[in-house]
Amino acid sequence: MERLEFRLLGFPEFRMNGRRVSLALRKAAALLIFLAEAGGSVSRETAATLLWPEADEETARARLRRTLYKIRVAFRGELVAASGTTLNLQPALSVEVDTRAFEHACDRGSLETAVNTYTGDFLAGFALEGCQEFEEWAFFRREALRSRLTQALERLIETRIAAGDARTAIVHATRLVGLDPLSESAHRHLIRAHLAAGDRAAAERQLEACARHLRDELGVPLDPATVALLQGPGKATEAPRTRYVEVEGIHLAYQTVGDGPLDIVLVPGFVSHVERIWEDSRCRSWIAAVSRIGRLILFDRRGVGLSDRVGARPTVDATAKDILAVMDAAGSRRALLVGSSEGGPGCIRFAVDHPDRLVGLVLWGSLAKGSRTRDYTCALTHEQYDLWRRRLIANWGGPAEIETFAPSLVGDRQAEAWWAGLLRAASSPGAVTGVLEALRDTDVRHLLARISVPTTVLHRSGDRAVLAESGRFLAAKIPGGRFVEVAGDDHWFWVGDQTPLLRAIGEFAGRYR
Structure with a gap:
């Protein structure tokens, strides 16, 4: 069985039976990436709209046929199974996608494997000008994967410190800070790891770096609880240990x-x-x-x-x-x-x-109930709710909708930075969409x-x-x-x-x- 490999964490790469394949046409690469991520059939109309949003239907379909031909030439064979209405990767191929491997490792709890698999952000450095829908799809996918990486690193840091392996915890915590230098929580993880390793000087340097980032970028001071980490046991209002329970x-x-x-x-x-x-x-x-x-x-x-x-x-x-x-x-x-x-x-x-x-x-x-009906008028209509949801997701990564959730805190830069950081760590635009849709459809x-x-x-x-x-x-x-x-x-x-x-x-x- 022929083996097709996708490396999508970082700038995308494609390999066929170990041989690297170059695709000069970016939209050919984008089509393959979208099919690999879909893991199943995609309608021709969806693919054409995604890649040629400005073209009429006939033109878009012609360009899609030409793109499929370019893929066939580059890979020296039929890589995409195409019917009159759908596209998907050939079922006979053995397909390996690093994003899937990363997520599967997270799902299994193989966190070391997961963080080692994550070699870069999804499609880093790859863009399609004029294809807003593709860019939005890639953004949501990128944020979802970064969110899972953050979660995996946070869990690894705690388990490594608890196991007495502070040096490994420092490596993971340094990477966590690199993902989000404005996250005071990430800096705290690294400070704790340095303290667990007995390196107080490094912990103090990290505290100073955190203070500088927050002051220069956000104009806010350190939280007293962060400062108290270096003041000895009992001085900080420490979060208790996070535990886990398995259900289903x-x-x-x-x-x-x-x-x-x-x-x-x-x-x-x-x-x-x-x-x-x-x-x-x-x-x-x-x-x-x-x-x-x-x-x-x-x-x-x-x-x-x-x-x-x-x-x-x-x-x-x-x-x-x-x-x-x-x-x-x-x-x-x-x-x-x-x-x-x-x-x-x-x-x-x-x-x-x-x-x-x-x-x-x-x-x-x-x-x-999450949305309005004739007999329940104290909620938004489906249309209003979906408009609000799209606005929330469009501003994800910043203090999205804080004016709705906490109007008294609008303009409070520390509160806004905290809310933005919590959103990024707690979920991603793509993942939270399902949560919000479930709320819209809730009725108890x-x-x-x-x-x-x-x-x-x-x-x-x-x-x-x-x-x-x-x-x-x-x-x-x-x-x-x-x-x-x-x-x-x-x-x-x-x-x-x-x-x-x-x-x-x-x-x-x-x-x-």
Whole structure:
């Protein structure tokens, strides 16, 4: 069987039976790359539109035929199986693609293999002028792979430090900083690795480099928690150890903070990162306050943050399974469940399926349905939602939509830098698309009447991301549900007045005692 190799991490290369093949025509290379990444059939129309967006249908199809001929000449044979409507790589070929090998290694937990396979960013230095759709596709794919590399490096650094192999941890942490020099979290990993290796001088130099980057590029100071890393044990408000639990072959990242009598499980919104949240002083303040009430259990749902990426769109049933797995792993028999924003529907599913595992339910800025219908008017229409989703994704990598989620923080460069960094680490434009589409199609209204645990619904009056009417709807439909309207416009619960949410959690803790 003939062997076709694609090297797409870095500037693309093609090999046939070990022989390097040069393609002078960039659109021929782009077509092969797109087919290799698709892993199956692609319609002729899709390929023609992707590569010749400015041409009419007849012209585009003629150019596609000419491009297929150029590929046949370069590879000395039929590489692409073409029907009247579809294209795909010849099934008889043995096809190896380094991007797939990288992702498979990540999926298996072979993180050393994964990071060694990642020799450069996807299609680095390769571009098609005038082909915006191809460029956008390549951008989303590049960001998805970089996100997985970041996740793999973060996990490797922690495991190497824990195993006493600080030197290897330094290598991985240095690479992590190179990926995102403005990430204070990445610098912290490298500082910790130097300290674990006993090289305080190197740790101090890294702290100075981090301070310089943040000052010169963002105009913000170091977080006090970063400075405190060098001040000895007990000085820093350190994030607890990240642990993992496996459910349905997917590894979920979770942490526990505090040791009070009541367990409090937080289910986050559409993106999260159990380690990056500690970089924000407001988040740390909220975590510290809750951990004084009870033991707080934090986790990243499947597909985001430090948890494994998944190919399927997340569902409320999947989130309920994640909650159960994390509670079991943390040894929690009963807990107060706190669902924020898009995490709320999964909490509702869990409350219906496992009422015996709950003390109560708190929903913050949440909703029962992701899009508007005649009988549910407090959400965006499909068209409005998709427009907002496209805007969010178009600005991914920056502080995307912070004016929607936290209008009070617009112009706060430190907060904006933190949010941009969390987005990049937690997901990618392509991966988060499935999460957002799943939210748009979510509907748990039929479950609300079946909730039997005490429930409090809190919502900010001026919430721009999820209208306050959504919270009122939840409270009205949940038996015994209590609605608390909170002043302010911010969607994030850790921004603005935190007292109402802390009070609600404290009330459940009081009942539990």
